[in-house]
Amino acid sequence: MFGVDVGGTFTDVVSIENGRIRVTKVPSDRHDPSGSVVEGARRLGVRDAPTFNHASTMGLNAVLERRLPKIGFLATDGFRDILDRGTVQRPLAAQTDPSWRRSFGDMGRPLVPRYLRRGIVERMRSDGSAFIELDERQARHELEVLARCGVEGVAICLINAYINPSHEERLAELTREVLGPEVRVSISSMTSPLAKEYERASTTVIDVIMKLLFDDYSSSLHDGLTGLGFGGELRYADCAANLLPWREALARPYRILFAGPAAGTVSSQHLGAAIGRADLICADVGGTSTDVSMIVGGRPFVQNTFEIEHDLVINALSTEVSSVGAGGGSLVSVSAGGGIAVGPGSAGADPGPACYARGGTRPTVTDAVLLMGVIDPAGFAGGEFTLDRGAAVRAFESLDTPLPVDERIRSTYRLAVSHMAEEILNVAVRHGADVRDFSLMAYGAAGGMLLPAALDVLPLREVIVPPHPGLFSALGLVSADEVYSASESAYVVLGESSAAEIDEVFARMEQRLREQIGEAASVDGVTVRRTLDGRLVGQGWETPFVPVPDGTISPESIGALVTAFHDVYEARNAQRFEQIPVEGVTYRVEIIVPAEKVAYEPVPDPAPYTPVPSGTVRLEHVATAASRPGRDAGGDGAIDAEWFARSELRPGARITGPAVIREDLSTTYVVAGQRAVIGGCGEIIITKDDA
Numbered sequence: 001m002f003g004v005d006v007g008g009t010f011t012d013v014v015s016i017e018n019g020r021i022r023v024t025k026v027p028s029d030r031h032d033p034s035g036s037v038v039e040g041a042r043r044l045g046v047r048d049a050p051t052f053n054h055a056s057t058m059g060l061n062a063v064l065e066r067r068l069p070k071i072g073f074l075a076t077d078g079f080r081d082i083l084d085r086g087t088v089q090r091p092l093a094a095q096t097d098p099s100w101r102r103s104f105g106d107m108g109r110p111l112v113p114r115y116l117r118r119g120i121v122e123r124m125r126s127d128g129s130a131f132i133e134l135d136e137r138q139a140r141h142e143l144e145v146l147a148r149c150g151v152e153g154v155a156i157c158l159i160n161a162y163i164n165p166s167h168e169e170r171l172a173e174l175t176r177e178v179l180g181p182e183v184r185v186s187i188s189s190m191t192s193p194l195a196k197e198y199e200r201a202s203t204t205v206i207d208v209i210m211k212l213l214f215d216d217y218s219s220s221l222h223d224g225l226t227g228l229g230f231g232g233e234l235r236y237a238d239c240a241a242n243l244l245p246w247r248e249a250l251a252r253p254y255r256i257l258f259a260g261p262a263a264g265t266v267s268s269q270h271l272g273a274a275i276g277r278a279d280l281i282c283a284d285v286g287g288t289s290t291d292v293s294m295i296v297g298g299r300p301f302v303q304n305t306f307e308i309e310h311d312l313v314i315n316a317l318s319t320e321v322s323s324v325g326a327g328g329g330s331l332v333s334v335s336a337g338g339g340i341a342v343g344p345g346s347a348g349a350d351p352g353p354a355c356y357a358r359g360g361t362r363p364t365v366t367d368a369v370l371l372m373g374v375i376d377p378a379g380f381a382g383g384e385f386t387l388d389r390g391a392a393v394r395a396f397e398s399l400d401t402p403l404p405v406d407e408r409i410r411s412t413y414r415l416a417v418s419h420m421a422e423e424i425l426n427v428a429v430r431h432g433a434d435v436r437d438f439s440l441m442a443y444g445a446a447g448g449m450l451l452p453a454a455l456d457v458l459p460l461r462e463v464i465v466p467p468h469p470g471l472f473s474a475l476g477l478v479s480a481d482e483v484y485s486a487s488e489s490a491y492v493v494l495g496e497s498s499a500a501e502i503d504e505v506f507a508r509m510e511q512r513l514r515e516q517i518g519e520a521a522s523v524d525g526v527t528v529r530r531t532l533d534g535r536l537v538g539q540g541w542e543t544p545f546v547p548v549p550d551g552t553i554s555p556e557s558i559g560a561l562v563t564a565f566h567d568v569y570e571a572r573n574a575q576r577f578e579q580i581p582v583e584g585v586t587y588r589v590e591i592i593v594p595a596e597k598v599a600y601e602p603v604p605d606p607a608p609y610t611p612v613p614s615g616t617v618r619l620e621h622v623a624t625a626a627s628r629p630g631r632d633a634g635g636d637g638a639i640d641a642e643w644f645a646r647s648e649l650r651p652g653a654r655i656t657g658p659a660v661i662r663e664d665l666s667t668t669y670v671v672a673g674q675r676a677v678i679g680g681c682g683e684i685i686i687t688k689d690d691a
Helices: 033-044 058-065 136-149 166-179 197-227 246-251 260-275 365-372 389-397 405-430 447-456 469-476 496-522 558-573
Strands: 002-006 010-017 020-027 051-056 071-076 117-120 130-132 153-157 184-187 233-237 243-245 280-285 290-296 322-324 330-334 340-346 439-443 462-465 482-493 527-536 543-547 582-593 615-619 639-645 654-656 659-663 666-670 674-678 684-688
Touching (some): 002 033, 010 469, 033 197, 051 260, 058 197, 233 246, 260 290, 260 469, 330 405, 340 405, 365 405, 389 405, 405 447, 439 447, 447 462, 496 582, 527 558, 543 558, 666 674, 666 684
Parallel strands (some): 153 184, 439 462
Antiparallel strands (some): 280 290, 290 322, 330 340, 654 674, 674 684
16 A cells, blocks of 8 residues: 655655555655655555555645636626635634735735636526526627636636536536637536535635646656556545545545645544544644644544635535644744744745755754754755755854844744644634643654654643654555545425435435445445534524434434434534524535555553663753753753664653654654653653653
8 A cells, every 4th residue: 555645845655565664755846746756656666556545735735825727717797706705704813904805815816817707697596497597698708708818727606506507517518619628617516516605616716726736747647657567546635534536536626635634634543543542632743834633532523614715715524624834844034023933934845944955045943953953964854865054054143133043043943842832722722622631643754853842831641753753644545445425505494394305315415426436335344424514594604514314314203313413513512402493504425435554553561661772962952941951951052862763662662851763754852851652553652751
């Protein structure tokens, strides 16, 4: 099995064969992203692999950076500005700011400029009947305008098309007639047949963009893997880290906008189950950001929509992930007051941190940790390249601040950890969780070297650094199942008279999915999961993922569905209103096809022992609260520490901080005042001495 997580800085590749895990890390190439994946596959030998599971943030990064193809947008006449309007909601911080504008609006960086958004004369009623028939002559005129503008794709979203798609389907035919058969077209009734026009429109726009970004990339990737002798199944992960065959994923590619952070959560869930940790806060520290998610009772939080930017909503099932602009590549700058600031900008992979010696001159968090002595400059990224310590020093010296260089480095480390700890606390508070009850799963290439210090800031139960932390998200891709899903919207009050209609909706979607999957739908272990998003009559928002009981929904069983809604509503809102009728809005079916997974086989009750260090290292600019001047550190902020090769540590090893644990693609820094234990699956469990 292969798992590949394509990030903005590195492409992480994991291979599992006969229970043996092999890993490699390849610098990502923005100009040839598939080349990095193929190179990683070549290194580990992909010829005999049965599956190749792929996740990427390529589409997300393109949207965030507005490196987008030119596309057109067709809406019902009078509604073309829906993409500028959004949901008319402001973030809390901008409630009283008259100058605030949404980032994707016409005053900012629109996904589709206004001149490429055209109104089409037509109108469907909410019951699916035509109020104004499609004016094909006028539609052809607008399409000719888009043709002269040279658009590569067209997104179509008409009012109430999720009830009756006939106008959208005909408009798609006209689009191909006028612009040519090669133009990419997405219609909302096929892409996201759900209520609420804006969310449906924004999802359809992203779908067209992803088609243009991923079609050629996928063909190049498939050809490259085939050239290496790979004859297995290429699968893409979606925003909840569910797997789909790549051609199936490209039918609606908005679902694969981002998958790496979700794959990390799945990987944490899988390892947590093996080591008996059901309540986890997951933190993936990469080069650009730290992605934080939660697992409670062994299950991650999954949402029915997510935002790329504020108010830029996508209708896709997604693991709830919150990000903060603090990672190994976060740029260090000087604040208006002359102090040190970290992030949110990043050096990325090119030119990267100053110590990469690839042209970067601005200091980053990685430069600071290198100068602290935590990172081995000769063994970074598995020896991909040697880090330049002198370049890192010059980068910090170039900052325009009166602070001494020693304090600049110390403050960089401290601020990076503080930014991450703040986001971890924010995520916990939003879910009403007490961080004292949670273990922090710290992964990503920079997770182990930064997040153990969060124990000095937050009262977490412990910090766990998993095996292969630098490629842990890629491991999540070989810990996931294939999931096929379908959803439809219909405003129906749940009651005896509507039971047959609701049952027909679920039966139709399940039948369509089974036909789509084919023989795979009949293999052992396949399960069907049905849910609905409902609301109390009169509400303007829904309660998602209400479980739908198995079997036929009949007048006799509809009451169980209504009770299930009230149970979920009460769990989320601590209120119960059984006297108010319940209205179904969106109905969802998922068929889960089990896939082969990475297996963790923990050593039961490993005997404790004190390992022999591989050597000592001089840590400088020590910056944690656990560093005690006069005891651990000298006047220059230096401290002696032992370092260990992780490959030589077996379960039961006990290490007292300060200490550094090194492996090919990551480093773990156990600060003074902490202790680390190697657990039964090879994980590093770090706690404070007084825990």
